[in-house]
Amino acid sequence: MDGASTPLHAKPDVEDSALANDFAVELRDVVKLYGEVAAVDHVTMFIRHNEFFSLLGPSGCGKTTSLRMIAGFERPTSGVIAIDNKLMGATPPFRRDVNTVFQSYALFPHMTVEQNVAFGLQMKGINKDETKRRTQEALELVRLPQLAGRYPKQMSGGQQQRVALARALVNRPKVLLLDEPLGALDLKLRKEMQIELKTLQHQVGITFIYVTHDQEEALTMSDRIAIMSRGKALQIGSPLEIYERPNCRFVADFIGETNFLDGKVIEVRGDFATLELPSGQTFVGRVSEGVRAGAHATLSVRPEKMQLLENASSTAANTYQVTVFSIAYVGSDTRVIINLGAQRIDVWEQNSSSTLNPDDYFFKPGENAWLTFKPENALVLAG
Amino acid sequence: MMNAIRERKRLQIFGLMFPGAFWLVVFFALPLLVIFVISFMARDELGSPVPPFSLDNYQQAFDSLYLNLFLFSLWISLLTTVVTLLISFPVALYIARSPKRWRNILIFLVMIPFWTNFLVRTYALQFLMRANGPINTLLQGLGVIQEPISMLSTPVAVLIGLVYGELPFMILPLYASLEKFDWAMFEAAQDLGADMRRAFLRVMLPMTMPGVLAGSILVFVPSVGSYITVELMGGGKINMIGRVIASQFGVASNWPFGSAISLLLMVVVTIAALVYFRVGRGERMAL
């Protein structure tokens, strides 16, 4: 949409959707200004039915603001939002078929768990019997029926979290919005709830839009992820696409670990580009959008996608002699830092054998080794 | 060892409590006791309390004349509380919603009248509402009315005077509650399908009920026994129980009867306050 001015923007993925023009939620060129600051900056997203869609990005990148615009608490400065193919415009929150699980849970302190969960049904004017039945069902869904009579402050964080979930799900909304719902929980509980949430989403068949700044959480749970930075959606894709084919330096850096080698593109041929470092070495990797011969570019290669060998042929692509700087044994793998001239590179070697001899776990600092990786395992990114 | 520590703790607690306790005994309990004793006495020709002790004063207080005055006072005070609440809630809400740096200034503005003598303020209000006062002059000048409206010496004038005087006592506790109110709760209610009205009634109001209760008591209790406002705004034509008490201790020179009425007033107000708290709290639980 605004790709002309900012080539790194994700393109709307209308084309690759089986049901083009039928989306759970659409954001078209949405902007939200707070004074001079663009909290959300020309964001376009198409979220499919029954999708687990995550907004992932560092704090302050505009995730909450995006969610609040979908919920109806904020109006976009420009652009449009549609829910279930209906334009929202000035539709107030209480007339939108979405429910929110707030970051702070926002459970009503003066109501019991049961009253909290029944609230939405009462507002819809659903009769007493059905309200009672559906409230009970919702509490069973989150495995809390025995605590129906408690007040929120008599419950643990994890339990409150589930009440918030039940209170939203009981309304069977078209879309459920979750703003860092696990942020306040400790690590172990968070991992459990991740699995539980994902299972729950399958069970109820509702579109989830999930805000998080935890990349692992987003990768494990999502069907698709939008990576946000400074109000922009930089890339939208499946966890696999995001991790294996980041479309810009920010995404490659933000998701997982990677090495960046800056240089100049000397050749682009087919799907591959050759990059020359200032120190003279050349590397070949997959070409990505906007990479042109003669321009500056960055080679991005992940630490687990490289090998260190005792001997190798110096004529092979992406193969150079290096010096081992340090090694760290971390159980599942050994993390080696090497020097290629002045460039430091992280290489993770999987510990696939099980011995107690430290010498079996690779090189020692100061030793020479050969670094090698396949061109298809590296990416040449513009800029 | 343990005993020594416990002894010191006890001394500490005593030390902390003493000033407050002293204050309560000297300025509250003792005068109350005096009034209580006097209320059972008779009076001599000069009005001073003398034995014998009897229930005569209380019997006299249950005369329909005084009962009606009691009811009228309670009614005016109830109206005062309701009107004050209706005015104060939006004001307190506005202040609580203002940017942080503005809030203290606005609260300051609410409190400024405290620094002027209450009597002077009531006289000023009376002056404004007089037949030839600024309000009538203005309305006549604009041609809205031909003859001046007589606003003073009516129950409404007393009501206006009371509301004016009590407003800060309602605004401050309401503000304290509203400032603590978490707006995510309001949004959660809307998110679950409640329009503004229902989000207010079902979530915001119950959650700010402590402020509503505190403010109502702070306004209601002084209103029932109010004297100066009734005297000035009522122009001697409106009678409330506070005026009766004042006259018994003053011109009528009947301290025993004044004491009996004072004590009855206290009992009535306490009961009213308890009922109000009970109802208010019950409502909060039911919501």
Ligand SMILES: Nc1ncnc2c1ncn2[C@@H]1O[C@H](COP(=O)(O)OP(=O)(O)O)[C@@H](O)[C@H]1O
């Ligand atoms: N009500 C507001 N007024 C002014 N600025 C705001 C407001 N809400 C958010 N912002 C700004 O917009 C940006 C995005 O905020 P937010 O959407 O909360 O980010 P995130 O949820 O990704 O951490 C931030 O720079 C934040 O300071």
Ligand SMILES: [Mg+2]
């Ligand atoms: Mg946020």
